[in-house]
Amino acid sequence: MKVLSLYHEMKVGRSPSGEEWGSELKTFKKVYIEITSICNLACSFCPQTKRAKNFIDPDVFNNILDQIKPHTKHIYLHVKGEPLLHPKIDLLLDSAHEKGFKVNITTNGTLLPKTQHKLLGKPALRQMNFSLHSFDGHEGSTDREGYLNNVLTFVREAVKHNVIISFRLWNLTQDNFTNAQMNRNRETLEVLEREFDLDFRIEEKVVPGSGVKIAPNVYLNQDHEFQWPSLDAPEDDGKGFCHALRSQAAVLVDGTVVPCCLDGEGVINLGNVHEKSFSEIVDGERANNLFYGFSKRQAVEELCRKCGYRQRFGA
Ligand code: SF4
Numbered sequence: 001m002k003v004l005s006l007y008h009e010m011k012v013g014r015s016p017s018g019e020e021w022g023s024e025l026k027t028f029k030k031v032y033i034e035i036t037s038i039c040n041l042a043c044s045f046c047p048q049t050k051r052a053k054n055f056i057d058p059d060v061f062n063n064i065l066d067q068i069k070p071h072t073k074h075i076y077l078h079v080k081g082e083p084l085l086h087p088k089i090d091l092l093l094d095s096a097h098e099k100g101f102k103v104n105i106t107t108n109g110t111l112l113p114k115t116q117h118k119l120l121g122k123p124a125l126r127q128m129n130f131s132l133h134s135f136d137g138h139e140g141s142t143d144r145e146g147y148l149n150n151v152l153t154f155v156r157e158a159v160k161h162n163v164i165i166s167f168r169l170w171n172l173t174q175d176n177f178t179n180a181q182m183n184r185n186r187e188t189l190e191v192l193e194r195e196f197d198l199d200f201r202i203e204e205k206v207v208p209g210s211g212v213k214i215a216p217n218v219y220l221n222q223d224h225e226f227q228w229p230s231l232d233a234p235e236d237d238g239k240g241f242c243h244a245l246r247s248q249a250a251v252l253v254d255g256t257v258v259p260c261c262l263d264g265e266g267v268i269n270l271g272n273v274h275e276k277s278f279s280e281i282v283d284g285e286r287a288n289n290l291f292y293g294f295s296k297r298q299a300v301e302e303l304c305r306k307c308g309y310r311q312r313f314g315a
């Protein structure tokens with residue numbers, strides 16, 4: 001900590017608008033560490049990354065944990081990619097626990113039969129988010145009941161270890177009440193209603209964008225289909241706000257730091273943890289321009305001016 005405070009004393013400076021920057025350590029509610037860029041599915045709404053396919057090395061993961069330790073206590077093991085594909089996910093969870101982190105995993109859940117023994121009982125594991133929309137989003141999916149049963153088999157054990165469960169169905173569309181996807185969602189929701197012995201239809205309680213509690217520590221969240229920000233999207237005036245670098249930051253599998261979990265292609269490349277410390281990167285010039293731009297409700301990065309998330313939630 002002494003070295004860090006010295007570092008921060010030396011780093012105090014001024015933004016172009018005169019605000020002091022670098023005087024305080026940026027702390028985040030969560031940091032995303034992408035442990036693999038590979039996914040075993042190909043959902044229609046999830047563009048495959050053009051970045052190199054890779055898995056994080058456990059030593060590199062440890063090093064990143066050490067670097068982000070002053071900044072957060074919560075990590076999420078994805079940006080793109082399916083975390084349960086990582087062959088050493090059990091070791092990664094052990095390392096996270098040894099270093100005092102709590103871990104959230106977002107997964108499509110298809111690999112649980114082969115991997116659940118690496119997850120259950122791991123003290124670092126705080127929350128599992130299941131992207132149930134991936135079943136209908138992936139063209140080759142078969143056997144909905146079997147898929148959901150595998151997920152639920154895991155969930156029954158995980159809740160005994162106080163793991164929080166969040167089921168996600170992020171595939172609502174504007175004409176949701178008439179389209180075929182609604183019928184497919186109904187099949188999924190029926191399985192959950194049976195499992196948790198619910199005396200209501202989940203659609204009656206769910207508000208798009210927020211969760212409904214269906215059992216102790218178990219939630220279901222429905223929302224509209226997710227759109228990854230893209231440089232090919234239309235640009236607007238960039239007015240608005242985003243919590244990137246205030247509540248979150250992300251490290252891609254090759255060590256590139258980006259401001260948010262939505263920059264799946266590493267467009268806003270703030271620096272690489274193999275070349276510079278995470279602390280320096282999130283307090284660097286590009287990071288601070290983005291940060292103080294949003295203080296003035298202005299998106300300075302092109303990707304941010306084309307980002308549906310800012311347009312929807314930060315306008
Ligand atoms: S949405 Fe999830 S499961 Fe589907 S392709 Fe993307 S990362 Fe894989």
Ligand code: SF4
Nearest residue numbers: 242244260304307310
């Ligand atoms: S506006 Fe969008 S792309 Fe820009 S930092 Fe925020 S979430 Fe990421």
